[in-house]
Amino acid sequence: MPFSSLGLSAPLLSAVSQYVAPTPVQSAAIPVVLKGGDVLATAQTGSGKTMAFVLPLLQRWLSTRLEKPRRVHTLILVPTRELAAQVTETVLRCSVHLPERIKVVSAFGGVSINPQMMALRGGADFVIATPGRLLDLVDHNALHLSYVSALVLDEADRLLDLGFADELKRVLALLPKRRQNLLFSATFPEAVQALAKELLHEPTVIEIESAPTEMPVIEQRAIEVDTDQRTPLLRHLIKTEGWKRVLVFVAKQYSAEHVADKLRRSGIGAVAFHGDLSQGARSQALADFKESQIQVLVATDLAGRGLDIVQLPVVVNYDLPRSAVDYTHRIGRTGRAGEAGVAVSFITAESHAHFCLIEKRHHLSIAREQIPGFEPLDLAPPPSPSTGGIKGRRKSKKDKLREAAARQSGSVTR
Known part of the structure; x- marks a missing residue:
């Protein structure tokens, strides 16, 4: 199935002309996102999830944009600075042939907030941000989220793993109730399931299994x-x-x-x-x-x-x-x-x-x-059915001394 069969416009097809065909997650997600539906997609890292939401959201922005003032159309939340930079790069690369120039702002912590506040002057079309820095910008009155049409949680499992649950709740409270929600994740643990149930409305569920040959x-x-x-x-x-x-x-x-x-x-x-x-x-x-x-x-x-x-x-x-x-x-x-x-x-x-x-x-x-010259002298302890931990720790010297003392006294330590 080529990209041309997914409903993308000519400028976006030009942006992906170097690719032979869409990945499975792209084939499944792009038509749904184009129609405005919510999506819950789970697929492994490297499966093309970013372009699966960037391409159709660019097309939806192009059809609904306002001349002035610019209002945040799409908000993409990511767990790390590096992912924010990568998603921003993908948005800019995919938008290069669009008839209208898009304004994209990337916001994350670890750097001064002032350049990001300056970048948001006059508004933005797409904002890619980590949750903490996004809330900092809201607190500084640098942007408003009341007109967001689409929310993307990218690497949702990682967002929750890194402790962003409270920040996500604060962000969701600032968004309009009527919006498109897209949740992309590599895994689907219970925390992500709970978030999806709260966030998504009649979502299309996309599960891409790793191919046996991968x-x-x-x-x-x-x-x-x-x-x-x-x-x-x-x-x-x-x-x-x-x-x-x-x-x-x-x-x-x-x-x-x-x-x-x-x-x-x-x-x-x-x-x-x-x-x-x-x-x-x-x-x-x-x-x-x-x-x-x-x-x-x-x-x-x-x-x-x-x-x-x-x-x-x-x-x-x-x-x-x-x-x-x-x-x-x-x-x-x-x-x-x-x-x-x-x-x-x-x-x-x-x-x-x-x-x-x-x-x-x-x-x-x-x-x-075992590599010659690096053979281990400290051997792994034999497996014990009574140990429930997963770290495989050996007994400490203190534990060994206590056991030795117990054997000598004929008693059992409790």
């Missing part, structure tokens, strides 16, 4: 290693396996800086990427990584969703993600658009049980590897 594109590896040998092993793999560009996930901002610094000292171009960096530093790090100016980007889960990095060959889970769902999003940064990719997870004694849970949740069975 997962084998990513070679998944699990390498056993001691905790303090992960950085030397990472250096070794980068050099011996010839990895030209690597996205490395760590759990903490400190770890991102520490690992990046260790790699740089060994002659490998690496940059940390986390939430404490300024927006300028984050944008520069991404740009340098995408252009292969640096070899390794060491990131927290800030980069796990919504980033489109073309031809990324390798992802490394230096630290495992906290949730099994985030494992999919992390490794989904590679193996995109038919390209082959490799996803490597470092398995320590502490994380062994947690990785087993990830495998169970995703119906995986990944063979454990």
Whole structure:
């Protein structure tokens, strides 16, 4: 099915002329959005969700726009600055052939609010924003939301994961009751289900399953290693396996800086990427990584969703993600658009049980590897049926001492 069969106008078809055909989520969503219906769409990262709502909303804006003053027609809420920048870029790219010039404003925290307030002078047609900064702009009387015709929640699951529920309620209270609502999400947990029930009116539900041929594109590896040998092993793999560009996930901002610094000292171009960096530093790090100016980007889960990095060959889970769902999003940064990719997870004694849970949740069975010279000395504890946690933690020294004392006294500690 070509784009021309979906009801898009000639200027928008020109904007997508480089694409052979729409993705499944685009084919399903575009006709519904064009008719003004609400949509609940779940599809994996990299499935083309952004263009699925941008293209038809541009066409609806073109048919209903007011000359002056400009009023916010479409409000798109996103969880991160990076996703705000990407969606803004998509809107501008898709609107390049429209007969009328569209005004698009991107608003997010971490930078001065003043340029964003200046950009909103005279109004805007599309606003792409994170919830917190949007409310800041409303409080500064920089924009009004009473004329919004379409609301999009992009990466809705991530919006809720990052604690934006209260902000979303405040934003919804500022919007007109009669509007189009589009909710796009990679997963559909209970919190998203509750939000959809409250937000959407007789929505068209679109569920795009991952094609069976998509997962084998990513070679998944699990390498056993001691905790303090992960950085030397990472250096070794980068050099011996010839990895030209690597996205490395760590759990903490400190770890991102520490690992990046260790790699740089060994002659490998690496940059940390986390939430404490300024927006300028984050944008520069991404740009340098995408252009292969640096070899390794060491990131927290800030980069796990919504980033489109073309031809990324390798992802490394230096630290495992906290949730099994985030494992999919992390490794989904590679193996995109038919390209082959490799996803490597470092398995320590502490994380062994947690990785087993990830495998169970995703119906995986990944063979454990050991790299010569980096064989682990600290072995994973045997599985215990009485433990209910998922982190796979071993007994602490204090616990062992208590048990030893109990055995000596012949009593049982309670």
